[in-house]
Every structure is written in C-alpha cells, then in structure tokens.
Amino acid sequence: SSSSSRLLLFDSIVQRFLSALLEAGSYQRFVQCYQRFYKFQPEMTQNIYDQFVTHLQTSIKDEIEDIKQEGNLEKLFDSLDKLEEEARERTGPAWRPSGVPEEDLRSTLLPYYLQQKEFLQKRLQERETKNARLAQVVLTGREKIAAMQQEIKERREAWQALSKAQMELVRSVVEP
Amino acid sequence: MSVDPMMYEAQFFGFTPQTCILRIYLACQDYLCEVMLVVEKVMMKKLESFPNCDISPFQIRESTEKCLLFLKERFNVLFCKMEQMLLKLVLSVPQNVLLPKDKVHEQYPCTKEEFEFLQKETEQLQQRCKAEAYAREALLAELEEQKQVQAELEKILQWFDGLDNVFREHGNSSLKESFAFMVQNARKLQDVKNEIELKSKKLKL
C-alpha cells in the first residue's frame, strides 16, 4: 500500500523475492537434481539442503543490509517518503530539469536578480534624493555668486562713474 | 525500448536506481553460485568417506549444474519482477514530488524573455546609479569651486567695504556725497581764485 514506507516496501519486496526463489528451489527440486546422492544419503541431503537455504538467505540478507548501509538507503527512503507526503496535495507533475542548463539556471538566479534590482532601485532613489538636495544647494550657490558678481559690478560702475566725474572736474578746474 | 535514465532519481539518491538493482543482482547471483559450490563441495567430501560408492564427482557436478541452471532461470524471472517493483515503488521519485533543492523552480518560474528583461532592467538601474554617482561628484566639485569663487568675491566686496569705510571714518556718509562736497569746495575755491585774480588786475590798472 502506498502508505507503507519505502523501507518496508523494499524489505518486503526483497523478502518476497527470496521466498519465491527458495520456493522455486524447493527440497523436491533439490532432490530431483541430486537424485543419486539423495538415494545414497537421504538425511544428509535434507541437512545439506537446510544449510543451503539458511546460507543463501543469510548471505543475501547480509548483502542487502550492506547495500542499504553503503547507499544510505534507509535515510534516503525516509526523506523520499516525507517528500511524497508533502507533495500529496500537488496533483500535476512537478518541475523537472529541462535538459538545457541555461534554462534551468534562470530560476536559480532569478531571486538574486530581483534582490539586486530592488537594492539598485532603493540605492538610485536615495542617490536621486540626495543629488536633488545637492543640486538645490549648488543652484543657491550659483545665485549667491551671481548676486555677489552683480553687486561688485554695480559698485565697480559706481566707482567708474565717480572717477569719470572726477576726471571731468579736474579737467574743469585745470583748464578754466 | 528506450532506457529511462531516471536522472531525477540519480540526483536524489546520488546513484542511479539501476546501479542499485545491478548491485543487488550481482550480489545475489554470486551468492547463489557460491552456495551451490559449497553444497557440491560438502557432497564431494561426504563421498570421499565412502570409497566404494558408485556416485562419481562428475555426476555430482552434473547435478549441481542442473540445479544451478534451474535456479538461475527462476532467479532471473523473479529478479526481473523484483526489479520492476523496486524501480516503480521504492527507487522512483513520484512525478508530483519536487526535490527541495529544486523548489526555486517552482517559486520562480520564468521565461527567457522575462529573465533577459530583468537583466536589462538591472543593467539600466546600474547605469543610472553610476550616472547619479557621477552627477554627485560633479555637484560636489562645483560646490567646492563655488566656495573658492565666493571667497574671492567676498574679498573684493570687503575691499569695496574698506574703501567706503575710509570715507565714513572722515565724517562722510558715503563716497558720492563726499565727492560732491569736494566738488563744491573745489568750485568755491575756483570762484575765490577767479575773484582774487580779478581784483589783482584792477589793482595793477
């Protein structure tokens, strides 16, 4: 049943295989193959057969345990059971690698690109705000310089007018 | 028959299910042969203690081969069934299961166009950030320059103020007036001078 865990399934499938194999290799079949020896030593034959069965079963079971250890199957089966349990609601087939690495890589990179975009947008906004303030200061500075230059221009012209008047006066005084 | 590489399973298990099955097959097959040889050896050993027994080692060997052949046939049929069940029920990742590492594909599905658009957007944002950075440099540079220019202009204005102060210190409210006052005085002097010249001419006559 699908509810039983993969490990149980694995063990029971292997056990059934073993039982079926030993069923096929029944004592009758064994005796049939070793007819002469059986006639010569029936008890011995039974004994050898029993050891044959025990030895075969033990060896194969031990080997299966080794393979489970080697492949870390118990843990893997367990986590696959959990994944299957979690995916119970999902009816349709889940994503699978497309076979085109660039394609599959996109989804891996997408969240980071989105993060980068968000970061840049925020950074840009900060920069634009700061620069707007800075530009305002620069504009104010420019206006101030223009005003200072204007004032200097006016005062210089006043002096120039004065010195012109002075020249005329001197001229009028000197040349009467 | 196309071979299902069971790639996704290989990604999960770290080996292909077929490898696992093959490993079990070879192990079981080896043991089967091994045990049969042990059976044969035990029987041979037993016969040695009965020298006048009419069963020859060759016959025992024949029986072993017959038994092994039969068992192997059954073994392969049964193993084939087991393989299918294991591959189907145990060693396969169900279609609706997504491995944890691949969750990102579920959360962020995206087409090539979408991805390229996002990349372009990011690059544009990058360029605009750079432009803003350069603008900031330029603005700061101009601010620095403005400071120097203002300092220079300030000096000139102070110089003009200094001039005005000179006049103010001598009782004139502004340069213009003091100049007008001077012009007035100059003109008075001029009149006085002209008068004096006139009188001196009369005296001479």
Added chain:
Amino acid sequence: LDEVIVDTATKREHFPRKILGEVVKAMKIERE
C-alpha cells in the same frame, strides 16, 4: 551510461550553486 547519468545529476546538483556563488559575488562587487 550510468556514469554519465550520475555525472550529469551531480553537475545539476552542484553547478547551479557554484554559478550562483559567482553571480552573487559579481553583484556584491557591482554594489560596492
């Protein structure tokens, strides 16, 4: 075939992370 399958599966397992590491590094440098 088996080795190729395992090799491909392994690459699918590790390479995205490696590439991602490089991409994140590049993004960090861009930020700086």
